[in-house]
Amino acid sequence: MDGGSRQEAMAEWLKCEVKENAHRRRGERSVNVSSDRISAAEAPTGEWIVLPQRPSPVNLSTPKCALLKAAAVDPCPGTSTPLIRCEADRRLASNDSRDSVLIMFYLESVLPFMFPFYQPSLLQGGRSWILEMMISSPVVRQATLCQSSYYLSLVRGTADYDGACEMVLAQTRDAFAVLSQALRVIDGPGITEHMHGAVRIMVSIMQLQRFEVAVRSFNNCQSHLSAALALFRQLLDSGGTGAVGLACPSSSFDAVISRLGPSSWLSLGQNVQVPSAEQAAFRFSSALLILDDIIASTVLQEPPRLYEYHRSLLSSSDSTEPVINLGALAGCQNWALLRIGEIAALDAWKQQCKKAENLDIIQLVHRATSVKDSLEADLARLETNPVITPQDNGSLLDVFTADHCQRSRTPASQGSLVTKVWAHAALVYLFVVVSGWQPASLDVRYHVGRIVELLTHQISPPALLRTMVWPFCVAGCLAEPAQEPLLRGMVDTLQPLSVFGTVHEAFGIMENVWRSRDAGNAANRDLAACFRIRGDLVLLV
Numbered sequence: 001m002d003g004g005s006r007q008e009a010m011a012e013w014l015k016c017e018v019k020e021n022a023h024r025r026r027g028e029r030s031v032n033v034s035s036d037r038i039s040a041a042e043a044p045t046g047e048w049i050v051l052p053q054r055p056s057p058v059n060l061s062t063p064k065c066a067l068l069k070a071a072a073v074d075p076c077p078g079t080s081t082p083l084i085r086c087e088a089d090r091r092l093a094s095n096d097s098r099d100s101v102l103i104m105f106y107l108e109s110v111l112p113f114m115f116p117f118y119q120p121s122l123l124q125g126g127r128s129w130i131l132e133m134m135i136s137s138p139v140v141r142q143a144t145l146c147q148s149s150y151y152l153s154l155v156r157g158t159a160d161y162d163g164a165c166e167m168v169l170a171q172t173r174d175a176f177a178v179l180s181q182a183l184r185v186i187d188g189p190g191i192t193e194h195m196h197g198a199v200r201i202m203v204s205i206m207q208l209q210r211f212e213v214a215v216r217s218f219n220n221c222q223s224h225l226s227a228a229l230a231l232f233r234q235l236l237d238s239g240g241t242g243a244v245g246l247a248c249p250s251s252s253f254d255a256v257i258s259r260l261g262p263s264s265w266l267s268l269g270q271n272v273q274v275p276s277a278e279q280a281a282f283r284f285s286s287a288l289l290i291l292d293d294i295i296a297s298t299v300l301q302e303p304p305r306l307y308e309y310h311r312s313l314l315s316s317s318d319s320t321e322p323v324i325n326l327g328a329l330a331g332c333q334n335w336a337l338l339r340i341g342e343i344a345a346l347d348a349w350k351q352q353c354k355k356a357e358n359l360d361i362i363q364l365v366h367r368a369t370s371v372k373d374s375l376e377a378d379l380a381r382l383e384t385n386p387v388i389t390p391q392d393n394g395s396l397l398d399v400f401t402a403d404h405c406q407r408s409r410t411p412a413s414q415g416s417l418v419t420k421v422w423a424h425a426a427l428v429y430l431f432v433v434v435s436g437w438q439p440a441s442l443d444v445r446y447h448v449g450r451i452v453e454l455l456t457h458q459i460s461p462p463a464l465l466r467t468m469v470w471p472f473c474v475a476g477c478l479a480e481p482a483q484e485p486l487l488r489g490m491v492d493t494l495q496p497l498s499v500f501g502t503v504h505e506a507f508g509i510m511e512n513v514w515r516s517r518d519a520g521n522a523a524n525r526d527l528a529a530c531f532r533i534r535g536d537l538v539l540l541v
Helices: 005-024 087-092 097-114 128-136 138-155 161-187 191-214 221-238 243-247 249-259 277-300 307-314 334-356 361-384 414-435 442-458 462-467 469-477 481-492 501-515 527-534
Strands: 073-075 082-084 264-267 271-274
Touching: 097 128, 097 138, 128 138, 128 277, 138 161, 138 191, 161 191, 161 221, 191 221, 191 277, 191 501, 221 249, 221 277, 249 277, 249 307, 277 307, 277 334, 277 527, 307 334, 334 361, 334 414, 361 414, 414 442, 414 462, 414 469, 442 469, 442 481, 462 469, 462 501, 469 481, 469 501, 469 527, 481 501, 501 527
Parallel strands: none
Antiparallel strands: 073 082, 264 271
16 A cells, blocks of 8 residues: 555554444354464465555546445444444545446446356345445445456457456455455454454455456465455354354354344335345355365365365255355356365375375275265256256346347256256266376266257357356366367357456366377376466366
8 A cells, every 4th residue: 555645544444444343243142263363374465556546537448446435334233324434434435426337337237247147036135235335345345346347348348458457457456455454454353343344355355356367367366265265264163162163164154144134124015034235245255265165176186175164054955955055156056066075175185195105096986986976866866857946037148248149048947057067077077086087988078078068059148158167178178179169169159358268268278288188198187287287276267
């Protein structure tokens, strides 16, 4: 930051944010908190640049982000009167109509494009929590305005994509710098006193992380993901009682949700309970974090960092729904992603055993068989009884792709098809972990063929491919030469690159594998090595 008036204003705002969040929780029961804290080392790191001064009138044809100037109002629990929290808020606030345009563009266009399956019921508040958090939290506002201004500049036809991208990435670094400072503010007295603020930080980290990945900026993925993971663990630990909380993560999660309340009640002829903004934000960002953690583990050949939480948070039974529903966010049902996490853990165990020169092949096959049987049973059940979800009235998924002639919709059946793609990719991944790189195997050819067939002939619109980048890349790396034109055709239709960056990144990985198909070391290849071609943590999400 600049060491001057804006830094003083932000520091003052952070202090007021802490005080306000503490005020929200007065009178609540005390909760034992884990001794693990988010240290400065766990906060997002990197080369933070100074926050620029607010420029003169912004040209919306370029991705200029509004600085931290949220309308700093925060309804005090139990009242309907917004309270101006402190002088710093007034200094940062502005009634800028340009921001209103960017906010609406984000809510109506950017968010449905990035998360086409995220369609929360209007009776549960819909996406209103995002608007509420943008109004009440400068850090959330900064995160969303950065993304919105970038995409709006593309829609308006910026001539300098590289310059626009660099400018907005500089703005995201500013936002991450503020988040890093905010993490240090809540680190002192403990997260229990600042739970609402911690959730705002967490959702902002995940939003900015997803945006950076979308524009193929992977340099800071590791540090940003680590910060969000540490914050999530701390929040979950605060909802339980130390080891007991870890023994039942679902109970801890519910406790956090309860403390982030109370929910609102609407009178619509009948009482309708609407989650608070922080409750909805915590569910949303937790699902994103778990998904990103699973995908990262396949690249790093490590167990997912939240692996011990998976069964409690993602599993369901005949009588209960899972605490976190990944299908409502990513389109893929929980069981498929659970199995991918198990395969990543199995791969990590295999690599450790190989380094120690004590790999037990019988045990490897035994563990893999259990995962394979579960995957095939769930996949067969899905083929027989596809899960149908209510269809929305439509979305703006194709807002960025002028070549699409029809308004795209996400049909109710797409979730089942998307889950099939992930499940077939999981089986390919498992086969490579157990048996090595054998693209000519009948099993591999079958599952790769099913993925290609689903993507080319059943899933519509084609833009939904951006929600299945990891399985697409898995299939492409092991595809036959005859399938290459089909895969290339899928990518070529998704333009511009600036909007479908992760799809083009995955295709670059696939092309590299194809070029080295006849290399002498091909037999020793694995998917993690393919994903790590750039050296960074490439999140294929």
